[in-house]
Amino acid sequence: MTQTSDDNEELDAVIRRLEKEFGPRHSQGEEEPARPADTPELVGPPPPAQANVVPGPPRVRPQQPPAQATRALLVAIVLVYILSCVLSGSLFQPSLGALILLGAKENSLIAAGELWRLVGATFLHGNLIHIFFNAYALYALGPESERIYGTPRFLAIYFLAGVGGSVASYLFSPSPSVGASGAIFGLMGALGVFFYLNRRLFGEGGRMQVQSIVTIAVINLLIGFSSPGVIDNFGHLGGLAAGLIAGYALAPRIAIDREIYPPLILRRLPAWGWAVAAALGIALIALAVLLPGAA
Secondary structure: OOHHHHHHHHHHHHHHHHHHHOOEEOOOOOOOOOOOOOOEEOOOOOOOOOOOOOOOOOOOOOOOOHHHHHHHHHHHHHHHHHHHHHOOOOOOOOHHHHHHOOEOOOOOHHOOOOHHHHHHHHOOOOHHHHHHHHHHHHHHHHHHHHHHHHHHHHHHHHHHHHHHHHHHHHOOOOOEEOHHHHHHHHHHHHHHHOOOOOOHHHHHHHHHHHHHHHHHHHHHHHHHHHHOOOEEEHHHHHHHHHHHHHHHHOOOOOEEOOOEEEEEEEEOOOHHHHHHHHHHHHHHHHHHHHHOOOO
């Protein structure tokens, strides 16, 4: 997953470059934020001489919001892992009993009504290497995803993808499983959808990002299918599918408003996005309730 970190840094540079050129991003219908008193204006060329130039807000240096939800998820994953180690008496590999107790995906218990395990399993990890790679992947993908989608939509995508991975594993894999991999595959899918939808604005750089994300996802899936019984491939596929759907519904559509000077980057959010996300969540729970798990 090391390539993902480099990719996200490149994506971040693209967005910062656009904001520096055209001004900060705004959602459709949002009022222009007041410029902080201590924020200097960017020096730029004077507006072109034309008859009907509509003055716009001054250019300001954009500030990236902190990815607080990503940090909270990372802290929660680490704390739960420490708890599982304490219960197991082992730092390197928590026992199956401790993982089941804390919420691992176990088909018979989910069938008995413990649906909370569909979420609980995403906070658990099987060993130190497992949590290291998943935590690193979340650290690499999470901040960019959260800044692009906004914290509420980011959390919706993360948990829908996590539940999607757990449901797919429940339906097709009889083995107990744990891990945030389904949610992380969902973030990959959501990032890919965002850059695909806005590929005209981002140009060749956007197309390269889509290709890179697709390549990373395919490589990880191939690695998973080369290790049957060790890696929960159905969880990865379920998380990726849920992330693609939720990402499409909640992704901001970026456009440049050239009616004012300087032009602004606008974030247009689909009015039906949350309805689709809610329907996806209901459908996933219904699948777990109505269909039997793999035996």
